[in-house]
Amino acid sequence: MAIRPVLRLGDPRLLEVCTEITEFNTTELDNLITDMFDTMQAEDGAGLAAPQIGIGLRVVIFGFDKNPRYPGMAAVPMTVLINPEISPLDDKKESGWEGCLSVPGMRGEVSRFSHIRYTGYDAAGNRLDVTAEGFHARVVQHECDHLDGIIYTQRLNDPRKFGFTQELLDAGMLAVAEHCE
DSSP: OOOOOOOOTTOGGGGSOOBOOOOOSOHHHHHHHHHHHHHHHHTTOSEEEGGGGTOOBSEEEEEESOOTTSTTOOOEEEEEEEEEEEEESSSOEEEEEEEETTEEEEEEEEEEESEEEEEEEOTTOOEEEEEEEHHHHHHHHHHHHHHTTOOGGGGBSOGGGEEEHHHHHHTTSSOGGGOOO
């Protein structure tokens, strides 16, 4: 349908808590999801949350088979997740480099639960109940944070491990395999 502009860090709409979806399988919701996938794919993203395109609804999408911004990362199933809830399945966390389409060209190290369960609904209102680990779990947590007005920069492990992607690569802090946004 349409590629929409991605809001950037500093836009106050990115800091708002989003509203739950109450009607599923609607033309408006289907159009939003199509636009989100078009936008994510145009930006080579692994995921996108509705507030990143200025829509304050609890909708995220994610997934890819291969992605040039995520070399070496295992595929993540293409998913529409509405009104998500996340539960860690244990206390184990992993640190990893993250980026965001709303913070282009930058990376930061963030700790996330490594094994989670997420529930919610698809566009038709069917219940989803999925367990995920590794990069899949990281992507889900990152995107769902957007629905609560949280950007990964608020979760940095250490502000000294945040910077422009190229400078982090040049300094040897970020490996090419971790080059992801």
